[in-house]
Amino acid sequence: MSKQPIGDPAPIDGSIPSESLRMFTTSERGFSAYVHVPFCTVRCGYCDFNTYTATELRGFSRTDWAGAIIKEIEFSNEVLFSTQNGFDADELSKSGTDVGNEWQHPLQSVFFGGGTPSLIPAADIAKVISTLARTFGLEPEAEVTLEANPDTVSAEYLQTLVTAGVNRISIGMQSAVPHVLATLDRTHNPENVRIAVDLAKATGLETSVDLIYGAPGESLGDWKQTVQEAIALETNHISAYALIVEEGTKLHRQIRRGEFQPPSDDLQAEMYEYLDAELTQAGFSWYEISNWAKTPKHRSKHNIAYWQGDDWWGYGPGAHSHIAGVRWWNVKHPAAWSERLSNNLSPALQREVLSEEQIYEEGLLLRSRLIDGLELADIKPEAHPAVSELVSEGLLTKEIISEKAQTGEKETTGERLVLTLTGRLLADTVILRLLT
Ligand SMILES: C[S@@+](CC[C@H](N)C(=O)[O-])C[C@H]1O[C@@H](n2cnc3c(N)ncnc32)[C@H](O)[C@@H]1O
Ligand code: SF4
Incomplete structure (x- = not known):
């Protein structure tokens, strides 16, 4: 989750070793963008993602987010395509590779993840998409996903997103059972999940829901109800994650104090088996351990890009990137991330150049x-x-x-x-x- 690995200090100019840059420029691998939205109204007790409630933002404001993301997109364009940054454009063009404005690998997917991306005004999401499209291009069938909390979407909001180029929405359902949602500190009304999915479908968006299984106090019966309600939503995609008790979270402290029992491995395994059997029966197939889709066309391109080791730039505070065997991660606090970008410095904190x-x-x-x-x-x-x-x-x-x-x-x-x-x-x- 949001724990950061230990790496070497990242170069302040964001430069990438020239061999990796060459591999990126000449490879057939897909290229994707992850855009992190580090805001939530409240923090769920189990979550250790890099997200901040209003009082934790220390001077950074949600209204600053889109401008800073656009700066990072411009910065990434410099790092990846400036001839100052390690590759010889003449040499590459001799080998038949077009570079710079002739970029041959437009984005295959864009994913707005969080935090709660649906807290961002649709006009700001539109500005970010149009900057990405202008900078790198989007493949004709590019997948553009936004994660949404069921309480924060309206027909008008979704319509503006579609006009901006979003074509897929992933809704954080987690559970259909009120006492499980309460244990997880989820504040949404379970009925709003159906409303959000129906509105999204009516707007022409592909829909997915996220589920969590194994919350303290969640019985197999509770999980069966959640699975059946998720299937009844008739989305084309479902993700389901075993609850992980992350150190430093409220849930971790509650378990340590004995207020809750930790999730049982055996029960989580039983829940997974039930889910897989029911989803298969309902016409879904698994394509990644935690992801099921109705047809191969409905598999998430962005998910697959991660699992097959494609290249992606992660924009936003704490976001991780991977370009041809080089991995880096940004500073976590939005104020520190945006300050670095304002000074035209790399927002990366550390990086790793992977060995063979x-x-x-x-x-x-x-x-x-x-x-x-x-x-x-x-x-x-x-x-x-x-x-x-x-x-x-x-x-x-x-x-x-x-x-x-x-x-x-x-x-x-x-x-x-x-x-x-x-x-x-x-x-x-x-x-x-x-x-x-
Ligand atoms: C970080 S959230 C972002 C989307 C949105 N804020 C939401 O909560 O629905 C993405 C997904 O990660 C999953 N997740 C977060 N923390 C988790 C944990 N500790 N264990 C398992 N899944 C977790 C949840 O299913 C959630 O939908
Ligand atoms: S709404 Fe999503 S990102 Fe925010 S705290 Fe809850 S699980 Fe984490």
Whole structure:
């Protein structure tokens, strides 16, 4: 969640090693933008995301947000495309790669996450989208998602978002059961979820809901009610996360004081199995451990971009970015983030340049979570005995892939490893065994 890893100090001019910049510029990988909105009306007791209530903003105001995001977009354009920043445009154009204004990789997805993005006026969201589109371009089918709290949307708001280019909305439902919502400190009225989903559909938006399972005091019966109500909303996408008790949260303190019992692993596993069976029955399929969609077309491009290790720039306080094996994360407080941008300095706090070994391990970790799984050929030979054991224990399935090579003459075959239902429940163990 919002805990920041430990890295090296990030260069104050935001520069990226020239080899990574070259890989980014010449690669076929998709490019995405994450835009962080660090505001919430109240903080939910379980949440440790980088978000601030009005009293915690210390002089920064929500009205400053869009202007500072636009500054970071301009800054990212300088870092990624200025010829001062490490790559030789002449050399690249000789190799047939267009650069700068001829940028060949427009954004495949934009995700406004939070915090509570729906607290931002639609006109400010529109300004950010048009700056991204002008700077990088948007693919014709680009996915543009905004996370919304069910209490903060109206027909007019949604219509302005659609006009601005938003085409998908992800609504924080979490639970349909009042006592579970109360434990989670969620203030929304559960009836507003149906209203928000219906309004969004009427506006032409793709819809998704987020659920959380395993809250203290939540029974299997409570969860069944939530799952059935979520299915009845007839969205094309559902995300469901096992509740994580994050250190430093109010929920963590409540559990430490004995006011609440911690979530039980066995009950959370039972809840996951119930959810997967019911969603499958209702026409959904899993495509990532915590995500289900009605058809492949409804899978979130932005989610998939993260799991397949694409490139993305994370805009906003505390946001994380990944460009060709370089990862960095911004300073967390909105006032500090925006001050750096005002002085034309990088808002990044620290960064990591991943080694070959880290890129391999991270690739395995991320891709193993997806329905497309891992190709056996991409797994180091020394891990093949572990693969055989995991297959015989029923945690992975082996599928044969067969593709005609482009000439149409040669057939290339391979083996793909995909998590089984039990494997999805024990994904951390599976990956640990593949990496040791
Ligand atoms: C950070 S929120 C942002 C969206 C919006 N503010 C909301 O709460 O619906 C994104 C999602 O993260 C999930 N989430 C946040 N904290 C979590 C935790 N401790 N354990 C599991 N899921 C969590 C929730 O399902 C939430 O919908
Ligand atoms: S509304 Fe969302 S981001 Fe805000 S505190 Fe609650 S879970 Fe976290």
